[in-house]
Amino acid sequence: MLKRHGEPCQYRVPGFGGRLTETEYQAYTEAMDVVQDQVSQLLEGARTLGELETQAINWRELPVNGTSQLIQAIRIQGDRGAPWQILKTLSKTATNEILFCSRPRGTGQEYGIIEQFGPHSAYARAHGTAEVLMTSNDPKILIQDHLDNEKNILQLFRKDIQATVEETLAAKYPGENLSRVVKAVDDRCQCGESTLRRNDQTKTIKSAVRIRF
Amino acid sequence: MSATENLSSERNGTEQPERLAYSLHEAAELLGVDYFSVYRLVQRKKLKVCRALRGKFLVSRDELLRLLRAEGEDAC
Numbered sequence: 064m065l066k067r068h069g070e071p072c073q074y075r076v077p078g079f080g081g082r083l084t085e086t087e088y089q090a091y092t093e094a095m096d097v098v099q100d101q102v103s104q105l106l107e108g109a110r111t112l113g114e115l116e117t118q119a120i121n122w123r124e125l126p127v128n129g130t131s132q133l134i135q136a137i138r139i140q141g142d143r144g145a146p147w148q149i150l151k152t153l154s155k156t157a158t159n160e161i162l163f164c165s166r167p168r169g170t171g172q173e174y175g176i177i178e179q180f181g182p183h184s185a186y187a188r189a190h191g192t193a194e195v196l197m198t199s200n201d202p203k204i205l206i207q208d209h210l211d212n213e214k215n216i217l218q219l220f221r222k223d224i225q226a227t228v229e230e231t232l233a234a235k236y237p238g239e240n241l242s243r244v245v246k247a248v249d250d251r252c253q254c255g256e257s258t259l260r261r262n263d264q265t266k267t268i269k270s271a272v273r274i275r276f
Numbered sequence: 277m278s279a280t281e282n283l284s285s286e287r288n289g290t291e292q293p294e295r296l297a298y299s300l301h302e303a304a305e306l307l308g309v310d311y312f313s314v315y316r317l318v319q320r321k322k323l324k325v326c327r328a329l330r331g332k333f334l335v336s337r338d339e340l341l342r343l344l345r346a347e348g349e350d351a352c
Binding site for chain 1: 299300301306307308309310311312313315316318319320327328329330331332333343344345346
């Protein structure tokens with residue numbers, strides 16, 4: 064069996080190709096205890112984004128929630144324009160919703176990505192229950208920009224988790240090189256992002272086929 | 277007790293040491309929003325953050341208080 068610093072590498076952890084020693088595994092467990100909630104959120108976020116990206120590729124027409132009579136309207140605090148009509152809920156968690164909306168503007172339509180917060184949250188009390196994240200007159204470009212933006216946020220989140228793991232390990236195991244543990248946690252986080260990369264590859268193949276024909 | 281009061285009252289507390297900064301996850305709990313929402317606020321530069329030694333994002337208590345007291349300042 065492979066040994067590292069005299070210890071056999073015998074522990075497998077999800078997402079990591081190598082095996083960890085007893086010390087590394089103990090450090091991994093302690094680090095995961097600290098960031099487990101964040102890793103779960105990251106994986107869930109990546110899964111939701113992957114699903115949305117797959118749906119968006121297949122959208123031939125703009126999605127609409129329900130019939131025109133049931134379309135919900137949403138007003139933004141301080142916005143004097145027309146209320147936004149919700150076309151689709153892009154993602155939903157216990158405390159927020161990301162909504163794809165539109166409203167008339169001039170002779171055409173304006174599209175927007177709106178984040179809605181829980182009405183009782185401290186942030187919503189100070190800034191209102193909804194905020195416009197981005198707008199465009201082209202819905203497909205808007206959705207693509209939103210997806211790209213969310214991927215950047217996932218990257219920020221992943222780096223923050225990695226930094227938290229490094230901080231935790233440095234405090235509990237001062238002077239020890241546990242870079243493989245940091246990589247194991249990071250690889251665990253990247254499991255969710257692999258779905259997004261697969262979607263990117265599918266898109267590239269589809270556009271390549273489109274060019275050929 | 278509101279988040280603003282929570283943050284402000286720490287100044288007068290004697291039992292716990294005064295916190296100067298919070299992680300983004302603590303900030304999310306104080307603001308009552310999703311983790312991702314806080315990262316969106318950072319990305320949109322509505323919430324200013326600094327980085328600790330190992331690159332971890334930190335948000336100062338004053339910045340959180342400023343955000344919670346910024347009522348009506350962000351009209352579209």
